[in-house]
Amino acid sequence: MAGLPAKLQNMVKEVDQQIAPRLAEIDEQVLYNQQRVLDLYREHHVAEEDLVGSTGYGTDDIGRDKLESIFADYFKTDDALIRPQLATGTHAISTGLFACLRPGDTLYYMTGTPYDTIQEVIGIAGDNPGTMKDFGIDFDTTELLPNGKVDYDGVAAKLRANDHIKVVAIQRSCGYATRASFTVAEIKEMIAFVRQILPNVIIFVDNCYGEFSETEEPTFYGADLMAGSFFKNAGAGFVKSGSFLVGRQDLIDACGARLMAPGIGKAEGATYAYMRDYFEGFFMAPHTTGDAIKGAIFEAALLEKMGLDVSPKWDEPRTDIVQKVIFGKPEPMIKFCGAIQHHSALNAFVDPIPSHMDGYEDKVIMASGSFIEGSTIELSCDGPLREPYCLYIQGGLAYAHIKVAVTHAVAETFFAEEQ
Template sequence: MTREMMEQKQLQQAERRIAPQLEAIAERELVNQQRVLDIFRKHNVSAFHFQHSTGYGYDDTGREVLDRVYADVFGTGAAIVRQQFISGTHAISTALFAALRPGGRLLYATGTPYDTLKTVIGLDGSEAGTMNEWGIGCDVVPLAGGSVDMGAVHEAVTPDTQVIAFQRSRGYDDRPSIGLEEMKEYMAELKQAYPEIVLFVDNCYGEFVETSEPGHIGADLMAGSLIKNPGGGITRTGGYIAGRSDLIERAGASFAAPGIGLEGGATLGMLQEMFQGLFLAPHVVAEAHKGAVLTAALMEDAGLQASPASVEERTDLIQSVQFGDRDKMIRFCQAVQQYSPVDSGVTPQPSAMPGYSDEVIMAAGAFIQGSSIELSADGPIRPPYTAFVQGGLTYAHVKIAVSEALKTIQ
């Protein structure tokens, strides 16, 4: 048997092993697609809504309908969806500044957030405009055994606590992501104990992985990026904030200016892709989800540590692979770049990146710069040398790229 035949056999064995997981993902995709379709029909989304505005963007009916569609999809009273959000961090920062006031405190219940948000909340660096400058403090409660330590959270709440935040995804951290069923229990307990405190969810990487969203389980506010899951791989930029109507009004003022709020923001020809991307999102996310499970299975078969494991339930698209070796991590990421549809001739190298304390290698031959729903492999260069593999517009692309990348380290 040739080497190629053996590799093909190993791939087939991995797919047979994860067949139940792939079938379950397909069932979730159907549920999510039905929900999104019903919401589009409810709001009578029409070709008219794709007409764009310029300048101030006043009286943009399509934008207003898109906001309402997003609110329904995420189970909230209102939403603000704008291409002027430049990243998920921007949307999250806007939401938090809207919910917090000087003298208040933010409490992170899921441990230290990822690097870019550490800068925003003033835990890292001395950049201008952080929450520290506004007299807003931050407390962090570490996870206990991968779960939220509710006893420690209660102890950390003070009379000045205004927001309790949950980061659904692991980000660049060696900890499990927090599933919605688990988070639902925490939120019910916190709402009963502290009804005046805003419960916020960083929803990045999690949209449509499960069949519900944070708004359906009691979150007051959430935010995410359109170049991740909800953009369906075709929305070129932007972000969203969804939540209680009063909080979205404040988010609109934080995003634009008091008195303008939700009423402005030119759409500049992007409404069609924003609607269409959201409609495609359940399918595209399912393809990436399947790819993540296959990635875990292939890595496990190669003797590497994958988290989540191939048989575990998931709440986001991030698949971490622990290489334990700097050069193997780098070679793997470089190979993913070589099997990308865009910039396949580029060889990524570790380098400094704004918002991160370590050098980062980023492999992402994407049609949209920084798009995390397209296949990428990246991570900070620090022990135990963990790469975070995420996204994939098609399951077939993930299968090809990861299989080829695995060959470079064996």
């Protein structure tokens, strides 16, 4: 890469050698996941006519129905709900939770207080109409232990004490916390633990950022309902609108009724011109997620060499596409974020400015030169302007772009006088 200080160029070469075995492991994971997707496309006879989409009411959308069957098979669930009308991951989560809960029920998060936008859905942050609190749905949680792990003693006590717990929720990714994201193995343990105490409770997983990051998914181990976003892993940068839910048949039916209307449910919801994006995006998702994870490994190794606190470390297990970097103070965080923006394909001339965003309590700094607005499978970074000034780097459609952008961001943030 031209124009970089010699010291930084040598550091990049060292990082390349250091992480090579780990990148080879990711290649094997991508190969396994790609084979599974390909087999399902062949098994379900995906054809060109499935890419057409529907208009109006969206009834008898053959391609949509086929894609939902593929999703259900991939995630080993009864059914799936895929609609462009599910605007975001938060919308899919909200739809899933409202579908399951009724006044007097309790939503219980065993992985601590959820991230900002879900707090607003619940009604424990912000001052918004239509929250769960407005509908008489209660919320409870057990905060994580200081090491970021589940407090199983505290969880057991809450599950045994509250007869109104209807849904136990698990948040896979870290959100705007500094804890590690939970691996599928850890979520498997959580599900088994809950089942021992409340065998019939609904277990819901917020899987955003997680699809294809491992060779297994939480639904393989008994999660009843799970939400994900096409702006993240499963869309691979192709999908222009939509999110999804997968899970138990009765719960997916309830989600369809919540999203559309009772009596209509899954039967409607036009897909317009999105079906080609959905099929192509899900097909490319193993590869694109793999490149994003490779980029995160590179980020972790290089930024740790710069003396920053990173999580996960470059050689630690990966369960999502998020790389946390703690800057400790706002100035370098803002500067690094700006440099990522300046090395984006779109809006490279823009300087990110910390500002208030809908759904968040603190000012947020965000870099996103994505082709699809809000897409976090494309390279972006963001974080709240609050201690410990942690920046969350996500995604990247191509490992080469991630490497170029992050290396130049390091140069502009820490080697400015040498350039």
